[in-house]
Amino acid sequence: MSTETQAVEAEVKEREPLFSKKNRKLISNPLDADNPITVQVLGVCSALAVTVKLIPTLYMCISVLFVLIFSNVAISLLRNVIPGRIRIIVQLLVVASLVAVVDQVLQAFAYDVSKQLSVFVGLIITNCIIMGRLEAFALANKPGPAFLDAVGNGLGYAVILIPVAFFRELFGSGSLFGFNILGENYPGNGVMMSPVGACIVLGLLIWFQRSRNGYTEEA
């Protein structure tokens, strides 16, 4: 493990600026071509579960972004001292602690939203995007790029969840951000309220994105 990281660092010997072209890609790639949800198909569980209404979804995105940034930077800082054999459990501990902090803060300052998100805040711990970024990126890169990578992937998560929540709230309950849009007589749509609706909307989004980018799954 340690020799691996040293080798990677040796390659980027000359000091590059934080917002170099390569580093800017760390933010832009996850937004589209390498999106964690639609392309890597990670973190789909929460994309289906917390997208019934826009406001909780926004809080969820901010929470994931927060956890991702802090855990990515923390693991990146520790990358040379973490014993390889217990690295996964250390990552898990860092993520779980950060999620517990988020949960406590939501309970204190956004009580209603924390009730709506209920168990899904805790389930950020098991969000594959976070562990995926820690393993694939933070362990082998400096804190600066790790920070950008976290921002990129956090926003990449949000950029999918928010449209899904938009369509689900609009067609499911006829409202947006809790304000009624489709009129009092709109009967609501049970399919959109259930995870099935999320699956359909997400599938359509993936279809749209892939047909635009010409991306195909490698066999």
Place this chain on the structure above:
Amino acid sequence: MSKLNKNSSGYIFGFALLVILVCGVLLSVVSGALAEKQYEERELERKKFILKAALGDKMDEVEKPDIAVMYDKRVKESVVNSKGEVVEGLAANTVKLKNEYKKLEKNGSLKAGESINLPVYEVMNEDGSAVDFYVVPTYGFGLWDNIWGYVALQKDLNTINGVVLDHKGETPGLGARITEDKIQKRYSAGKKIFEGDKLVSVTMQKGEGNDYSSDPHAVDGMSGATLTADGVNTMMANYMNLYLSFINAKKS
């Protein structure tokens, strides 16, 4: 200092211990710092639920700071036991409903030798001269996890004025609909818990979209959430029964 062997057991244990300590300290500091604010939020919610059961929709427009003021002005708290006697020296907000609920048998009767603490909230009229509503908390089990609620009875201690229901883990879009105003209002349309002198409670029916306006003891159900509705019905029946002595004592 020579280079540490990162694969030695000593290093691994030391590292693990250090990370655990740092995370542990972080968590306890955060939790300690936020505990008071979290308690305030839960208290505010309890007060809002009680007032909403009694006073209805207009509570949705009351700003957060005003809820506490209104509560202090209009609500008189007390605690009774299942015999209807006032339990002295016990504040209603310190009664943990979840713990009290554990004193019940499966069939809703009190376990032998147990004494249950039942909070009663009397919502007074504007000038505080007489009781307008009696609000009683209820607690039970839905499909997946605990459910609870507040039932506001009118002065006759028979007609339900309103209910507020909440849950821990019912299915969103199905059982979780008990938190919706639309569902809770079904209990407000002149439903009664007594038939003559006999306690019959109010039962949510199976199926949705039926008219029960002629039956004072039935409300329209929730399609796809019959098991949650069963939980609500059991909860309602159990607690109305527990409060029966109190209700009878107040009536006479």
